[in-house]
Amino acid sequence: MNHTTHFDTLIHARWLVTIEKDNEVLEHHTLAIRHDSIVAIVPTADAAEWTADEVVSLSEHVLMPGMVNLHGHSAMTLLRGYADDLSLMDWLQNHIWPAEGQHVNHDFVRDGSLIGMAEMFRSGTTTINDMYFYHQAVAEAAQTAGMRTLVGASILEFPTNYAKNADEYIQRAMAEREAYLNDPLITFTLAPHAPYTVSDDTFKKIVQLSEQHDMLVHCHIHETAQEVSDSLKEHGQRPFARLHNLGVLNDKLIGAHMVHLNDEEINLAARLKVAAAHNPSSNMKLASGIAPIQKMLDAGMTVGIGTDGAASNNKLDMFAETRSAALLAKVGTLNPLAVPAATALRMATLEGAKALHLDDKIGSLKVGKRADLIAIDMGSLETSPTFNVVSHLVYSAGRENVTHTWVNGQCVMRARELTTLDETALKAKAHEWRQRIQ
Template sequence: MKKITCLHPTWLIPVEPRACVLTQHALVICDDKINALLPSAQAYQDYPDAEHIVLAQQALLPGFVNLHAHSAMCLLRGLADDLNLMDWLTQHIWPAEKQHVSDEFVFDGSLQAMAEMLRGGTTTVNDMYFYDQAVARAGIASGMRTVVGCSVLDFPTAYADNADGYLAKAVAAHSAFAGQSGVSFKLAPHAPYTVGDESFKKVVALADKLAIGIHCHIHETADEVATSLQQYGMRPLERLHQLGLLSPQLIAAHMVHANDADLALLSQTGVHIAHNPASNLKLASGFARVHAMQALGINVGIGTDGSASNNKLDLLGDLRMAALLAKAESGNATALSAAVALEMATLAGAKALGMGDQIGSLVVGKQADLIAIDLSALETQPVYDPISQIVYAAGREQVSHVWVNGRCLMRERQLLTMEMGALLDKAAWWQTRIASQ
């Protein structure tokens, strides 16, 4: 017997077509997929035995896709703030990770991060960290759709000794979770300044063999570009192009420092961009040329980065920031409209992950990854345009319901797959352990 649920929001925002808002409409979930979008009155008539849920003064839309995150780093939130990127990494984050990161750390931190993301309307995360199998287990436990980015570096950590070691662990994780619903994998070479040419070549070869994509920090800082010019005689993007990385299978995180030639190369090769506005601001990395990218047809999604450099996994807040920054950076108040920002946080992220035919918009046949946002609060009244209100005025605390694969993971702000008290206890335990050393 198939389970049928009919959701009746005040506003139904399918994302496809762009800027469309349906009123007096229902969305029908059949098991894990979207079965129909139709007038509410017809839904009651056609599905009399279904569970009917009325979402008064709420908008129903696709779940957010966090295109770049280091989930487990939420356990390092606030540990080292107000520093530039390389000081933050080399003097604080990498030493803390060397001392504390383990399978247990990554599972506990990822689970906490996934709870935070679900409470903010994120239903899919494209992660990048260590202990790949721990991230996958956390995704399964939480119910969040999880893309596990298997980190690769040329220097040792507690997880592996060298690039070959990281790649071997990636293969093992990919094999261990083969066929697991809701979990997939990418190779995640950290950055051009931490991965050498031979290791990048191995990444490309393995990604082709496993038929999985690649996720990498690229052009995050001006120093990264300057160092590459000194060391290789070319910008990082050009070097990666020569090594065979640039293709629609690559997600380039940050891409803050991109000149016209870089943008042309990105457009030509079909690379996707994970824009991280909050992290870019906090680490003083700069202002990505998002409006120029989109004008060239480059697909740009939104990421939070890790909560050690954000400091929250709030995609709704970050999509507002992305819209505002694009206007200021381009000097064009019409740049990155609310509807385009919402598309970046949903369908654009899904396309970057190769999941555009599965999630990212409310289309019949797609997986039922949905969220409801309550706009009844004083802070989001009156509602002239619900899309504009979501992007520019709503807060993540107004996300009321979350479904992934048709399964309700949060109802009326209450998580259904994780126990809040246990998450808080784990966070406190890790704080005590890390602060005492």
Template sequence: MTQITCLHPTYLLPIEPDTTVLLKHSLVMEDEKIIAILPESEARKIYPTANHINLDKHALLPGFINLHAHSAMSLLRGLADDLALMEWLNEHIWPAEKKHVNDEFVFDGTVYAMAEMIRGGTTTVNDMYFHNDAVARAGIHSGMRTIVGCSVLEFPTGYAQNADEYLAKGIAAKSEFEHQQGIYFRLAPHAPYTVADETFRKIIALSEQHEMGIHCHIHETAQEITDSLKQYGVRPLKRLHNLGLLSNKLIAAHMVHANDEEIVTLAQTGVHIAHNPASNLKLASGFAPIHAMQMAGVNVGIGTDGAASNNKLDLLGDLRMAALLAKAQSNNPTALGAHAALKMATLNGAKALGLDKEIGSLIPGKFADLIAIDLSDIETQPLFDPVSQIVYAASRDQISHVWVHGQCLMFNRGLTRLDQEELLNKAHWWQQRISDQTPQ
């Protein structure tokens, strides 16, 4: 038996067409899909027996898409702060991961991160980590739309011994879980400085064979570029271009250090960018030329990176930061306006994942991945423009409702599928375990 639900917000922000704001319009969903958007009076007349939910203080919009995350690292939040990237990785994060990362750690940490993301309005996460099956199970358990990024490195970890084993485990996990609703897989070579040319060639071939996108850290730091010039004689992006990696299947995470010529290359090859403003600032990686990329036609979405380097999985907060940074970095106050920023967190992310026909905007036929934001608080009044208020003034605490596949995962700030007390107990257990085994 089908279930029809009518949502009645004050403002409905479909994202498509651009800059559209609908007043007193209702969204109708049947099971997992949006079936209609129409004036509220008509919705109440046509669907009198539906489940009607009044959102008269709210804006309704597509759920946020976190285009780059390491979800399980939520259990390492605050372990090593105020350090440069390579020191942070080599001396703190990788040693901690070697000690603690296993299937249980990844499942618990990913579920915990997903709870935080759901509370912040994120409905889709493009993840990159180890123990791919644990990430998939966490997505199923949490109800979040999950892209499992199958990490690939040349060196051993507790998960695999070499690049071929990482790849084999990723393909095996895809075969096991790919038919689960809302679970997708990508190959995720960690970075040009941790993956060899031959492995990149294998990844390109496997991407074609298994119809998998690719997700990789690229040009995150200036040191990465300096080291590549010494080792390969070319900048990392050029090396990857020569190998044939650049295409519309690739999501390049960070891409902080892109020059004018490289921005043209990104646009011509269709590479998508996952912009991570908070992580870039915290690790002092630099300022990504986002406005220049968008002016060149490069598709840019937004990510949080992991909680170990952010330290919040707060896409709404990072969205405001991205908009302000774009203005300052380009010396242009019109750069990345509120509507464009909101599109970056929704439809642009969906396009990067190849899911823009399914999610990212409120259009009949798409999946009902939705969030409602209460704009009645002191912090978001008076209200002249709901989009401006969401991007520049609202906080994630004002996100009141979340749906994924038409299933309500948060209602009036209460998680409906995950147990908050259980999550906190798990976090405290891991805190104690990691603290006991970490030298002071």
């Protein structure tokens, strides 16, 4: 047998949505995986003689790149629904932070992250740009699950269960990072919480560390109008201007939310190649506002999509977020042409990968890229008839239609069954934590 025509996995699909070009749909194509990578994409008829250790036939499915969740707090699945229908600062200061102070530890973060990663696999997410505490616990969960994970090392000025001040947050993060420098799925980032919880001196240290170690920076920015007005009172300038003066704004920065950017700030972000993580459901639920996404795109910014945490969403569902991103842009601008389906889908995949400096590895179906893939069943009544595959993926399909998920060539969900995680055990863990927290 010719070695070149035997693969680890062959996937025959009704449609392939590559994301390489807007609205590019390949019909009746086969994708071949060897080790961790895509090694061939050909018409299925041309693969008739090919063999593989596993052959997956998806006669009514779309095969597409896995979703990139550009902003999340995986462990906060254990606080899902704990404090709903509140404003951001009330939610944080009077409910979430006290609950975290009482309950968050290594086990909380590991268990909550595993539950979150299982939910994300079942929702078509293959990469999470996370931000929380107990970073080793997040990394352990990622290794167990097989999730491509950016471990965001949270940094604040005030004490939590994890550290007592900004210097200790940084020291612990950099020490824990050492064990994962060669892990293909785990990358540590610096995650200053927000301009209102991090000092000028700490931001300067973060910029130095980012440059020295080539680390991305992940930060909540301009989430609410109050954040902007408070900064004007305290610092005499808007948060974005303050961050610019401190050297934080550059191509390594991912700004979560960025709801309240004005036109001048959008143009500055585009020029400095700052990426935005749009979180439509969280922004709506906390009444933070409607982010000017179409203006960001028009200016040339890289804009991805995130779920935020399950405590402020309340689900880690990138299909729901992608649909909301498209619809919210339209109602926010009163323009039905804003953020069309193909743009929204690219934001959820390749643009998120670009923001993470991973677009050479993930975010689209292309020979040589890592095999981070999902399959979506279009054979259900709810997705029939299928006139436009890309439109259907954004406006009609949901996470319940995701049947298979691969990360780095490994099938982590097959026919809706998780392969690396025990769903029953995770449900039991969630019940245990509910008993403790309630």
